[in-house]
Amino acid sequence: MDQLLLNTGFPILSVLIFLPLAGAVLLLLTKNDAICKNITLLVTSLVAILSIWLICGFDKSSAQFQFGEHYSWINSFNINYTIGVDGISILLILMTTFIMPFCILASWSYIKTRIQTFMICMLIMETAMIGVFAALDFVLFYVLWEAMLIPMYMLIAIWGGPRKIYASIKFFLYTLSGSILLLVGIIWLYTANNYSFYIPDMMWQDYSLTAQTYLFIAFFLAFAIKVPMFPFHTWLPAAHVEAPTAGSVVLASILLKMGTYGFLRFALPITPEATVVLMPYVLWLSIAGIIYGGFTALAQSDMKKLIAYSSVGHMGFVTLGIFVLNIEGVEGAILQMVNHGITTGALFLCVGMIYERTHSRELKAATGLGKYMPIFITFLAFFSLSSFGFPGTNSFVGEFMILAGAFEFDTSLGRFPYLALAAIPGAVLAAAYMLRMLQKVIWGGTDNPDQSWISDLNLREIVTLSPFLFFVFWIGLGPQPFLDLIHTSVVQLLDQFHAHQATTVAANMLLN
Amino acid sequence: MLFLPELTLLGAGLTLFIFSLGKPSSGKIRNLALSLAAVTFLATMLCIYSEGTLFYNSYKVDFFSQFFKVLIALATFIVLIFSGKLDGIKEDIQPEYYLFLFMSVLGLMMLVSSVELLAIFISLELSSFAVYLMVPMRKAGKMGGAQVEAGIKYLLYGVVATGLMLYGMSYIYGLTGSTHLGVIADKLSRMYNQPAAVIAVVLVLAGFFYKLALVPLHFWVPDVYEGASNETTSFIATVPKLAAVALLIRIVTLVTPDGNVMTKVLMVCAIASMFYGNLSALVQTDVKRLLGFSGISHAGFVLLGLLTFDLTGYATAMYYIVGYVFMNLACFLVVCTVAQNGNNVSIDDLTGLHKRAPLLALTLTVGLFALAGIPPLVGFTGKFMLLVGALKQGYLLLVTLAAINTAIAIYYYLSIVRITFCTDDADRGSVITGRFHYILCFSLILIIIIMGTIPQKFIDITTTAVQTLV
Structure with missing residues (x-):
């Protein structure tokens, strides 16, 4: 337990996790729609404000898990309620808490039916999402990871668009079948680690390469579907397009990050050798996602679909950054996760606002808005610029760092800059589809x-x-x-990763 | 005192018999049956800690059996509450219906206490024959003769299973010279790897495989579930499963852990049940039939606990079956309430349920998600612990196949949830629910959530119960 700094004072993390749940229970007592909305807004804002505490108390110079809490949960199976925050998860938690109130605000007039149920779903989602990022017990993680499916399914299936049934079931089946093997992997790790589900205990152990490979595949299926990486992305456009605005925002900004977070938290430290062996495939899939997402987005006439496919491309950059396995790449990836959360979330909000007015997501129906909605267009323009990484906006920093990392990508055969070169067209494509959308929405044509x-x-x-x-x-x-917050943890993660590689290589040489 | 629950049931049966001679009104007989069930439940609660043996050591009262008796009484009580006025049963034979129901419960209670082959056989037959009669007592209604067909099928398959079991018992007697489980366990432990012993035990298990609806003795399930009235199916789908698992645990403990062949047999049955149940359920349109097939797959999951041959495994299997009964009760409660005039409920009949009866829709959703194994509900916790237990023994392939099955199962559970929650239908009227229903729905939802989130207490109880066996 030495990686965990126990929090002896106010249990801020648990409060953040359970406050929304308490809010959801509170909502059960009222049937009044206005009260429901206000309570939800209040609770989510309170969580957002409280989460500032995390930044203030966070020790940037330590790679340990901070604000730790540890209680026994199911003794017979040594399952505990263990939570903590480190540099990798803190930004994601903060992003979650900050985005939620605005999701509620965006649903203020968008959601017209069954408001109470909607708000309860959103609050349960928040509990599960914060919990997933904070969980340090694998069972706790898995429970929250899966429990999230129910409210998200409801969000899409009840308040979604015309093809909501298809989209929601596809989302549920895809995500669930992906994580089924993860469950088997978790239990295997439990038996291999003296019957402990404590995540840091599972890291940097000497599992055999075969075991690691199977584990990595289990991890990869679960996380790659969540990211989603090409070719597991097909649920994403369907779910995004049909979900209500708040659902799309939650999905794009937070849920997708759980996949990449999973790679960083589990795949790298638990299966380091397998990561190195399988890294090339993941990297090329990332590149495929970047290019594929870009081209497909270029061809869309539905704005939500366009942004959904752009997400596939952006998340391709994130996985690229993670698996080049150097500091620039990984830090850029984490920053880009946050950036994507902000920018794509905002873009979905924008499309939602158009939809509320025109009741269509078609690009054709939204042309020439610039004259009548100057304020809106200003926002949309900045977010679009940010989306394709225009210098001065957030995504530029993230993508720049990832590409820098990719250019420095080291293999056993020496530098391999072609990877970064292969990703460059993706950045150009992003500019093309975003500017195309922007041009149409602002000016359009004669028709x-x-x-x-x-x-x-x-x-x-x-x-x-x-x-x-x-x-x-x-x-x-x-x-x-922002980089300061994550730096120490990333450095330690990569140091241990490379140190572990070195020892295994040394061990193998001894054996030979 | 040791025999109090059974005596109460016997008394209840006699009372109902007397009433069946006259022509009591439907409401009156219902209240009577409800109060008798409540009294039985209290009696079982009262005797939960009693211990001892009866009838020349052939009847053992211990925490294991008493715990199951409490659950059996509770589940019966719940089924009776939501059965309402027995819409599906002909009115003039309702007292007899209740009579057989109580007799069947009596048989099941005796079953969980029996530790002697003949006692087991008699109790099993008592419980089964009563149910054979309950199935065809359904109103003909829309179904035509389906209820009779179901009754006959149930009877014939039941008799075959019993025959197999008796055959196995004769082997056991031949091998050990005793019908008492204690003696048998002792003697069998010296010849567990003999083909005769394995065949004998497997044949005896067959009788309970039938009750629990495990492949290859599952053939009766779909037709009986569909043909029997909703109330009868609710009973068949929940209460006997408890007793079946209790007996399976008792018999499996006869086998020494390194009975390698036994493990393989159980493993094959488990996997076959899961795949058969889940794949068949995918295409069902009748809710009861669907739940029947899902029951087959869940029975397969229970076997995962038994084939570990250790105490934790048995305790988890117990935990799982208890959870399963509550989840199933939640679903059947909705089925019975939504059904009109005791007709069967198709998935389409649930259209727009969230508007017609919000609480019922919620109960059904919670029940189905729990059956599907979504955390934090009891179905997930149970499955998770079963998988942990099996993987501890190194059955990686088995665990992987079981996990894949959960993914298959999601689809059909979701399709019901989708219909209830995401469709609207103005044409269908609202569903009338009584005050009891509210309490019952809330309690079932709470039980499903609490057992799932803080299972430690329940595991402790089941572990203590299992420990009394050894």
């Missing part, structure tokens, strides 16, 4: 539909979007505070 009746954003919508814009520029212009 624009009559948009003169459309009203610009109201105050609530401006309040919803502004913080996203703020972070776009903050991370774009001054990313250092």
Whole structure:
């Protein structure tokens, strides 16, 4: 347990996790829609404010898990309630807590039916999402990881678009079947580690390469489907397109990050040798995702679909950054996870706002809005620029670091810069599809539909979007505070990773 | 005192018999049956810690048996509550229906205490024959003669299973010269790897495989589930399974752990049950039939606990079957309530249930997600512990196949959830639910969630229960 700094004071992490759940229980008591909305907004904002505590108390110079809490849960199987935060998870938790209130704000007038159920689903989602990032017990992690499927399924299946049934079932089946083998892997690790589910105990152990390979495949299936990596991405466009705005935002900003978080937290430390062996395949799949996502996005006429496919490309960059296994790459990947959460979340909010007005997600129906919605267009333009990594915005920093990492990519055969070169067209494609969308929405052509009746954003919508814009520029212009938070953990992760490689290589040489 | 629950049931049976001679009203007889069930439940609770043996050591009262008796009484009570006025049963024979129901429960209670082959046989037959009669007592209604067909099928398959079991018992007697389980265990332990012993034990197990609906003795399930009235199916799908698992545990403990062949036999049955049940359930449209097939796959999961041949495994199997009974009760509660005039419920009949009866829709959803094994509900915790137990013994392939099965099963459970929660139908009227239903729904939901999230207490209880066996 030496990796875990126990929190003796106020149990801030547990409060963050369970406050939304308590809010959900509270909602059961009322049937009034307005009260439901207000309570949910209040609870999520409170969680967001409380989570600032995490940054204040977080020791940047330590790679340990901080704010740790440890209680016994199921003794007979040595399952505990163990939670903690390190540099890899802290930004993701903060992103979760900060995005949730704005999801609620965005649903204020969008969701018209069964508001109570909707808010309960959102609150349960928040509990599960924060819990997944904080869990240090593998069973706790898995329980929350799976439990999340129910509210998310409901979000898509009840408040979704015309093909919601198809999309929700596809989402559920895909994600669940992916994580089934993860469960078997978890239990195998439990038996291999003296019957312990404590995640740090499982790291950096000398499992045989065969075992590691199977484990890695189990991890990979679960996480690659969640990311989603090409060719496991097909559930994503369906789910994104059909989900209500808040659902799309949660899905894009937070749920997808769980896949990449899983790679960092589990695949690298638990199966280091297998990671090295299978790394090339993952890297080329990432490149395939970047290029494929870009080309497909270019061909979309549905705005949500366009952003969904752009997500496939962006997440390809993230996995690329993780698996080049150097500091620039991994730090860039973590930063890019946050960036993608902010930018894509904001873009989905924008499309949702158009949808509320025109009741269509078709690009054709939304052309020529620039004249009538100047405020909206300003936001949309900045988010689009951010999406394709325009210098000065957040994604530029992230993508730059990932590409820098990719250029430095070292293999046993020496440098391999072609990987980064292969990813470059993806960045160009991103500019192409984003600018194409932007051009159409702002100016369109001579055959624009009559948009003169459309009203610009109201105050609530401006309040919803502004913080996203703020972070776009903050991370774009001054990313250092964010990188400081993650630096120590990433350095330690990679140091241990390479040290572990060295010892195994040494051991193999001795054997030969 | 040792025999109090059984005596109570016997008394209940006699009371109902007297009433069946007259022509009591449907409501009156229902209240009577409900109170008798409640009294039985109290009696079992009262005797939960009693210990001792009766009838020349052929009847053992210990925590294991008493625990199962409590559950049997509780599950019966719950089934009776949501059965309402027995819409599916002809009115003039309702007292007899209750009479047979109580007799069947009596048989099951005696079964969990029996430690002697003949006692086991008699109790099993008592419980089965009563149910054979309950199945065809359904109103003809829309079904035509299906209820009779179901009854006959149930009887014939049952008789075959019993025959197999008796044959196995004769082998055991031949090998050991005794019908008492204690003596048998002792003697069998010296010849566990003899083909005759293995065949004998497997044949005896067959009788309970039948009750639990495990492949290859599952053929009766779909037709009986569909043909029997909703109330009868609710009973068949829950209460006898408890007793079957109790007896399976008792008999499996006869086998020495390194009985390698036994493990393989159970393993094959487990995997076959899971795949058969889940794959067949995928294409069902009748809710009861679907739950029947899902029951086959769940029975396969229970076997995962038994084939580990260790105490934790048995305890988990117990935990799982208890959880399964509650999940199933939640689903059948909805089926019985939604059914109109005691007709069968197809998946389409659940359209828009969230509007017509929000609480029922929630109960069904929780029950189905639990059956599907989604955390944090009891189905997940049970499955998880079973998988852990099996993998501890090194059965990686088995665990992987079982895990794949959970993924298959999701689809059909989800398709019901989808219908109940995500469709609207203005044409169908709202469902009338009584006050009892509210309490029952909430309690079942709570049990399913609590057993799933804080299972330690339940595991402790089942472990203590299993420990009394050895």
